[in-house]
Amino acid sequence: xxxxxxxxxxxxxxxxxxxxxxxxxxxxxxxxxxxxxxxxxxxxxxxxxxxxxxxxxxxxxxxxxxxxxxxxxxxxxxxxxxxxxxxxxxxxxxxxxxxxxxxxxxxxxxxxxxxxxxxxxxxxxxxxxxxxxxxxxxxxxxxxxxxxxxxxxxxxxxxxxxxxxxxxxxxxxxxxxxxxxxxxxxxxxxxxxxxxxxxxxxxxxxxxxxxxxxxxxxxxxxxxxxxxxxxxxxxxxxxxxxxxxxxxxxxxxxxxxxxxxxx
Numbered sequence: 001x002x003x004x005x006x007x008x009x010x011x012x013x014x015x016x017x018x019x020x021x022x023x024x025x026x027x028x029x030x031x032x033x034x035x036x037x038x039x040x041x042x043x044x045x046x047x048x049x050x051x052x053x054x055x056x057x058x059x060x061x062x063x064x065x066x067x068x069x070x071x072x073x074x075x076x077x078x079x080x081x082x083x084x085x086x087x088x089x090x091x092x093x094x095x096x097x098x099x100x101x102x103x104x105x106x107x108x109x110x111x112x113x114x115x116x117x118x119x120x121x122x123x124x125x126x127x128x129x130x131x132x133x134x135x136x137x138x139x140x141x142x143x144x145x146x147x148x149x150x151x152x153x154x155x156x157x158x159x160x161x162x163x164x165x166x167x168x169x170x171x172x173x174x175x176x177x178x179x180x181x182x183x184x185x186x187x188x189x190x191x192x193x194x195x196x197x198x199x200x201x202x203x204x205x206x207x208x209x210x211x212x213x214x215x216x217x218x219x220x221x222x223x224x225x226x227x228x229x230x231x232x233x234x235x236x237x238x239x240x241x242x243x244x245x246x247x248x249x250x251x252x253x254x255x256x257x258x259x260x261x262x263x
Contacts, residue, residue, distance in 0.1 A: 002138050003056065006131060007080040010163040010186045012145040013132030014078035014125060015210045017061035018068060019251050022049060025061045028227050028249050032220065033140040033212065035059075043106070056134030058141045073253040076123050077145050077208040078111070079163065084126040087162065088112040091124075094158050105130075116158045118151040119206035143213035143258055146193030149206035152182060155194055159184060165191050209246075211256035217243045220257055224249075235259075 007013040019025045026037050026049060035051040035058065042048035042062065051059045064073070081087040085102045091114040092098050099121065100113035108130035115121045125132065135141045149155050159165055169180040170193075182194040197204055214220045217235045224247050225231060232254065233246035242260040249255070 002135060004131070004134055004136050007127070008186070009080055009082045010165060010191060011080050012077055012142070012192060013080040013127075014123075014130075015059050015075050015133075015142055015145075016048075016078075017059070017073070017075050017249075017253055018064045018071070019061055019073040019249075019253060020064055021251050022047070022061060022063040024228075024250050025049075025253075028224075028229065029059075029061075031227055032224055032229075035140065053135050053140050057130075058133050058135050073249070073251040074207065075210040075253055075255055076113075076121070077210055078123040078125040078132065080132065081124050081126055081163075084110045084112050084124045087124050088114060090162055091116075091158075094161050095154075096158060096162075116147075116149075116155055116206075118147075118149040118155040118158070120147045120149055120155065120208055122208055137213055139213050139215040141213060142210060143260075144193065144211040144256075146195060146209050146211070147206065148195055148197050148201070148204070148209055150197055150202070151206075152194055152196045155206075156182065159194075163191070167194075209254065209256055211244075211258050214257045214259050217245055217257050217259040221245050221247065 029035055035053055038050045040048050049061045050057050088098050088102050095117045097115040099115050102110055102112040104110050107128055109128045110126040112124045133142055137143045147155055156167055165184040165186055168183050170183050179196045184191040221231055221235055228250035230248040235243050235245045238244050242258050245257045
């Protein structure tokens with residue numbers, strides 16, 4: 001998939017960065033991914049910066065307001081739904097916490113934020129004039145979303161019921177740690193991933209991790225460090241998946257890079 005004009009319900013379609021320093025974020029990501037950016041007024045939210053690749057929107061950022069007090073900078077992940085009000089109600093019925101009630105985002109769409117029973121937060125997006133990312137699965141764009149949590153069984157129950165996803169376990173070969181990697185599927189397509197964090201990550205809160213495709217991961221990691229970023233997991237080969245690394249931007253927001261085998 002490259003250029004996208006529509007997302008089916010149950011698909012990850014957008015990511016945006018909540019940060020403590022918008023100008024720093026713009027510098028870092030435009031230099032790292034070759035994005036352009038456009039600052040857009042967002043009412044009470046201040047300014048919402050849209051990132052573009054080849055003229056198409058691929059991600060966004062905004063500076064964290066008082067409502068985010070105590071929260072670290074982070075990336076939010078959005079799933080397209082056909083009725084955000086109904087999905088938010090279902091999330092509550094399934095034991096989730098509706099952290100932000102459904103609300104219109106001007107003429108772009110309607111959104112809500114829900115926390116699953118395992119602690120991960122996902123955004124629900126009912127599109128109107130903004131479908132989400134106009135490019136996916138090519139260098140500099142979103143390619144994968146995965147939930148890292150301490151209670152995978154609770155997460156499986158919640159998301160399969162909420163989005164109608166199915167699950168299957170992935171053979172990690174020599175990298176198998178005893179904790180299977182779960183794939184969420186939507187029909188014949190992969191929707192996202194699920195992994196139980198080990199004891200060494202006991203203090204890391206559950207979260208949906210965003211992963212961007214890249215064509216030279218080793219060079220990208222070096223460039224990120226030059227730009228003030230941090231490498232948490234150096235580039236490593238994942239069988240059948242590609243070459244993977246986990247980074248943090250200068251403000252500490254964590255994101256992943258993936259160089260697929262065919263890049």
